[in-house]
Amino acid sequence: MPLTATLTPPKKEEETLLFRALDTDHDGRVSRQTIEQVLKVSGVDPRQSQLAETFDLIDALPEEQQSQLDLETFSRCIKPNISLFTRVVKGELVIPDFHIFGREIGQIFQDCLSDTSGANAGYIPELRNAASERFGISIFTVDGQQYHRGDCDEAFSAQSTTKTINYCLAVEQNGLDLVHRHVGREPSGRVFNELTLNDAGLPHNPMINAGAMMTCSLVNRGLAVDERFERIRQVWQELASDTEVGFDEAVCRSESATAHRNWALAHYMMEKNAFPENTDLSETLDLYFRTCSLSVTCRQMAMLAGSLAAGGVNPITNHRIFSSLTVQACLSLMSSCGMYDYSGEWAFRVGLPAKSGVSGAVIIVVPNVMGICIWSPRLDACGNSVRGIRFAKAMVDRFSLHAFDSIDLRTNKINPLVSRIQAESQEKATLIEAASNGDLMAVQHLLSIGADPSAGDYDGRT
Numbered sequence: 291m292p293l294t295a296t297l298t299p300p301k302k303e304e305e306t307l308l309f310r311a312l313d314t315d316h317d318g319r320v321s322r323q324t325i326e327q328v329l330k331v332s333g334v335d336p337r338q339s340q341l342a343e344t345f346d347l348i349d350a351l352p353e354e355q356q357s358q359l360d361l362e363t364f365s366r367c368i369k370p371n372i373s374l375f376t377r378v379v380k381g382e383l384v385i386p387d388f389h390i391f392g393r394e395i396g397q398i399f400q401d402c403l404s405d406t407s408g409a410n411a412g413y414i415p416e417l418r419n420a421a422s423e424r425f426g427i428s429i430f431t432v433d434g435q436q437y438h439r440g441d442c443d444e445a446f447s448a449q450s451t452t453k454t455i456n457y458c459l460a461v462e463q464n465g466l467d468l469v470h471r472h473v474g475r476e477p478s479g480r481v482f483n484e485l486t487l488n489d490a491g492l493p494h495n496p497m498i499n500a501g502a503m504m505t506c507s508l509v510n511r512g513l514a515v516d517e518r519f520e521r522i523r524q525v526w527q528e529l530a531s532d533t534e535v536g537f538d539e540a541v542c543r544s545e546s547a548t549a550h551r552n553w554a555l556a557h558y559m560m561e562k563n564a565f566p567e568n569t570d571l572s573e574t575l576d577l578y579f580r581t582c583s584l585s586v587t588c589r590q591m592a593m594l595a596g597s598l599a600a601g602g603v604n605p606i607t608n609h610r611i612f613s614s615l616t617v618q619a620c621l622s623l624m625s626s627c628g629m630y631d632y633s634g635e636w637a638f639r640v641g642l643p644a645k646s647g648v649s650g651a652v653i654i655v656v657p658n659v660m661g662i663c664i665w666s667p668r669l670d671a672c673g674n675s676v677r678g679i680r681f682a683k684a685m686v687d688r689f690s691l692h693a694f695d696s697i698d699l700r701t702n703k704i705n706p707l708v709s710r711i712q713a714e715s716q717e718k719a720t721l722i723e724a725a726s727n728g729d730l731m732a733v734q735h736l737l738s739i740g741a742d743p744s745a746g747d748y749d750g751r752t
């Protein structure tokens with residue numbers, strides 16, 4: 291047997307490595323508090339359902355034991371969530387420095403708070419009388435890290451944000467080709483409820499009213515309208531990590547009573563034979579009003595957006611809700627058509643798929659990273675939340691999240707996807723390695739991106 295084989299230590303189990311990492315005072319014990327603390331700093335809520343199994347096991351231990359888990363108990367308890375724990379402890383979650391990220395987001399929230407411009411939507415009393423001062427921001431990453439600030443648990447009606455999910459459902463149930471035989475995918479360049487169709491006599495896209503009524507006509511066909519709606523609500527609950535999604539009856543009644551323009555659009559589309567055969571207009575509109583009246587919180591909308599960011603998988607429950615291709619189609623349309631008449635400017639300035647609604651909600655998706663919901667009822671002239679727009683602009687100015695940030699633009703922004711310490715030590719280590727190998731080209735590369743030639747490593751080597 292070669293000597294090296296005998297010297298290679300046996301591969302330690304993951305649980306043992308994690309235990310050692312957390313047992314910082316080397317007394318062979320790790321407390322529940324330490325586990326909770328390391329999760330919290332990483333943005334992972336210990337109470338969230340993804341971790342329920344681990345905490346159920348810990349809860350079942352006698353109290354004294356909870357504050358001093360030995361290796362064996364620790365291993366047994368974290369086993370059901372081992373992959374998440376491993377990534378937390380190794381700093382491998384999608385936003386590694388989550389506490390720093392959260393601090394910056396908190397500052398942006400604070401800056402936006404003073405902006406009291408704009409006005410609530412006025413066309414129905416429920417929106418007109420909503421508390422204008424409300425402001426909440428919630429974020430869920432694809433790894434289930436979460437951040438909440440302000441009025442995150444207050445319910446509001448989903449309004450036009452529902453257009454995203456109705457579209458996904460229509461695509462899942464009918465396929466992309468069939469859906470787009472009934473609705474286009476170009477920005478309309480017109481206001482969201484304008485009485486206009488494209489050259490083929492179809493609504494321009496699924497993110498404006500005409501298109502959203504069209505996608506509604508394609509969801510859960512063949513069932514009674516109550517059942518169609520309940521099934522949609524069920525999907526919303528799955529997107530919101532199996533939490534209860536409400537229904538605001540008063541909003542629905544008001545929507546229905548003021549829907550002259552929507553009816554005009556629906557009849558216009560009927561005249562053009564745009565709907566699938568046997569479409570019942572009043573059922574279709576009823577379903578559309580009901581979905582606009584789903585009652586959600588900022589927290590729930592961020593989970594929904596996080597599920598879109600994760601390609602259709604809920605980041606907390608890990609359940610797949612939509613296929614990745616469906617989500618890709620939806621995000622593409624959100625990128626070009628999601629922000630009413632401001633969609634082009636939004637794509638230019640913020641560069642991320644988003645959808646807003648007249649209740650003051652804006653959902654933003656950073657694909658493969660996170661979903662964000664901002665809710666604040668005062669709207670600008672385009673019908674978007676004033677604070678929502680302001681927040682988004684400030685966020686992409688501070689973080690390199692705009693889809694088209696080039697490398698040199700990124701150097702002046704924080705990249706939330708890398709750990710600052712890792713990035714800095716990597717740069718120093720590479721510089722030292724390159725210099726000691728006499729690799730002038732590599733040294734020049736590093737200096738050109740601003741590496742500090744006199745920065746030392748942890749031993750002071752330069």
Ligand code: GLU
Nearest residue numbers: 449450499545582647648
């Ligand atoms: N319920 C609204 C309508 O159809 C949707 C408004 C919106 O959020 O864009 O007029």
